[in-house]
Amino acid sequence: MTVDRTELRAWLEANCPPEMREPPGEDDICWGGRSFMFRSEAQKLWLERCVARGLTVPTWPNEYGGASFTREDAAILKEEMQRIHARPPLVSFGIWMLGPALLKFGSPEQKATHLPRIARGEIRWCQGYSEPGAGSDLASLRTKAEDRGDHFLVNGQKIWTSYADKADWIFCLVRTDPQAVKQKGISFLLIDMATTGVSTRPIVLISGRSPFCETFFENVAVPRENLVGALNRGWDVAKYLLTHEREMIAGGGSLYDIHALDRQAASQARGAKLTNPILRAEIARTAVDTYASEATRQRYLAEAAGGGEIGARSALLKYDGTDLNKRRYELLMSLAGAEGLYFDGNLGPTQDVARGWLRSKGNSIEGGTSEIMLDIVAKRLLELPAD
C-alpha cells in the first residue's frame, strides 16, 4: 500500500467543493468531451483538481494521466470519497471500457494519444458493438472495414450506441475478413465521430428518453493507426472489454439504488405496517433477496481482492442484479399506485418512478441479455455439457 489515507482525506477535504458533495441529478454528471458544458464552476474546478492528481483514473499509470494506484489504494480513495459523499469528478465509457482495453491491447502510440485525453475528460467515447442484425449473437456483426493500405473504408450501421450524439470518438467492432468464420474476421477500430460519413440518430425509448442512438457509417476513411490489436483479432479485445464491463458493474454498487424500495415502503407505512399485507410481503421478500444478492457481490469482491478474479461469476452478478432491479421497480410502481401512472407535463418524483420502471426493463438486455448470462453460468461455472 502506497497511498497515505490521512493525507488523501485532508486533500479531499480541502479540494472537493461543497457543491460536489451533494447527490447528483441525472443532468449533473460530468461526462467530459469537446461539447460538454459544465453545470457549475464547482464542477469544473473539481474535475481540474482531480485531473491534476490523476484521480479521474487512479489506477492508470502516471504517464497516461493516472495516479499509479494499486487496487487497494483505489479502494481507499473510494472509501474516502464516499465518506464525504464526493461525486465522481468524471464519468465516461473511456474510463470504464476503452481505457482498460487500450492499456492491455493498445500500441504505445495509441496509449500516449488517447489515454491522457480520456483522463482529462477532453474526449468523450461511445461504444459501437451491437447492430440491427447482431444483438445477443454479437459475432454475426456486418459493418465492414475494407483494407485500403493506409486506411480502412468503413460502411455499415451500429445500434444501441449509448450517447453517440454527444460523443467525440467511437470504438467499434468491424468485419475485416468476410470469408473467415464469425469471430475470426473481426477487428477493433477507433473512429473520430467528426469524420465525413459518420452520422447518428437518437432512439426514443419506451421511457420517453433517448440515451441510445443508431450510428451510420458511409464510406468513412479510418487511418490504419486506429486499429487496436492485430487485424482480425478484435474479438479478443471485445471479450476482455465485456468481462471488464461486467466486473465494473459488479464492483460499482452505485449503479442501482438498491434501498429505494425499502425507503419508499417505510415512508408510506409511517411507523405502522403497510396496509396491504400482500404488497408488504412482496416487498419484504424482495428485500431479503436484495440483501442476500448484495452479500454475494461483496463476497466475490472480497475474494477477488484476496488475489482471485471475479471472471465468469460477473455474469451471475449481472443476471441477479438486473433481475432484482426490475423486481424492485415493479414494486415501486405498485407502491405509487394509480398516481404513478401520470405521464404528462411536469416531471415530478412519481414520473421519475415510471421512467425508471420503463428504463429498468433494459437492464436485463443491455450488456448481455439475462439468457446469455444464464448460458455463461451454466457452461462456465457449472460446466454443463454442450451435447
Next chain:
Amino acid sequence: MLILSEDQKLLMASARGAVAEKAPIAEFRNLRADPNGLGFSPAFWRAAAELGWTSVLVPEAFGGLDFGVVGAGLIAREMARELALSPFLSTSVLSASALARAGSREQKADWLPRIARGEAVVAFALDEGSRHGAIATLATRTGGGWRLDGVKQFVLDGHAADAMLIAAKTGDEAALFLAPADAAGLSRDARTLVDGRRVATVTLDGVRVGADARLEGGAATIEEAVDIGRAVISAALCGVAEEAFARTARYLKERRQFDRRIGSFQALQHRAACVHIEIENAWSATLQALQSIEARANSAAFDVAIAKAKASETACAATAECLQMHGGIGMTDEFDIGLFLKRARVDSVLFGDAAFHTDRVATMLGY
C-alpha cells in the same frame, strides 16, 4: 470482509473429511431405521468431541476452544452435506452459547466443561406449537425456587438429553431455566419428523427447580442464543442445498436421453443456473449473519433474519428442483435426493420459517 480466515478454511476442510468418513449418509439411514435409538451415533459424537466441535462455542475458561460462531456454522454446513445427526445444534450451539452468556457461575462450571468434552447433552426447549416463538409455559415462584408447567414440542435431542434449558414466562418476562432431564414431573415422548429425525415432546407438570436454576437476563438473552442457532441452522440449510445441487449437477452431466446428456438442454441449464445463483446468495447471507454475530455488530439480528429467510426459502426450492431434475428415480426412497428435500423442509421450519423471518425483516425496515 465476507471471506474465511485461514483457520476457518482449515476447520472446514477437516470437517468435510471427518463427516464423509465417520458419518456418511448411509449412517443416517441406519439411524433412521432404528426408531428406539438415541437418534445419533455415540461414536460419531465422541469423534466430534475429539475434533473440538463440541467446544467450539465454549469459553476457554471452561475447557472450550471458543472458536466462534462462523466456525460453528462451517461445522453445521459440513455435517448437513451428509445429513449427519448429532446433538451439535442443541447442545454445542444453542445451550452452550446460552449458558456461556447467561449462566450463573455454578451453572457454567457444572455444565460447560462437560459439554466441551462431549459428555453431556443439554437440550434447548423453546417452541410449543405450530408457530415459532410463542411461549405459554409458566414459571411460578415457590418457597425455595420455581415451579414449571407447560408442554414443549420439537425439542431437538430432548429424548437423549441429560438436562434441558427451558424457556418459560415468569409473569411478563420470559427467562431460561436449567432442569435435569430426570426431574420429577418432567416426561418426554419421542416423535419422528418427516425427515426421519426424532424430537421430543416434553411435558412439565409441576416440575420444581431451585432458585439458582434461572439463567440471567430475559427475552433478549433467549433471542441472542436463538439467533446464534438460527444462523448456524441457516448454514446447515446451505450445506443441504449445496450437496443436493452438486449431486444434481453430476446427474445432469451423466444421464442421457434422446441421445444426448440432459445437462445439454438449455431449459435445464438455465434452471440449474438459477438454482446455483440462489444457493450462492443463501450462503453469502448466512456468512454475513455468522460474521455479524461474531463481531457483535448492531446489524446482527437483521442479518440473521435475512439469512434464515433466504436459506430456508432457497433450500426448499432448490431441493425440489433437484428432485424434479432427477425424474422418477428421485421419487424413490432408495435414492438419496429425497432425503435432502425432507431435511431442508424441517430445518427451514425450525426456529422460524421464511415467512416468519421475512415478516421480521419488513418490521425492522420500518414497514
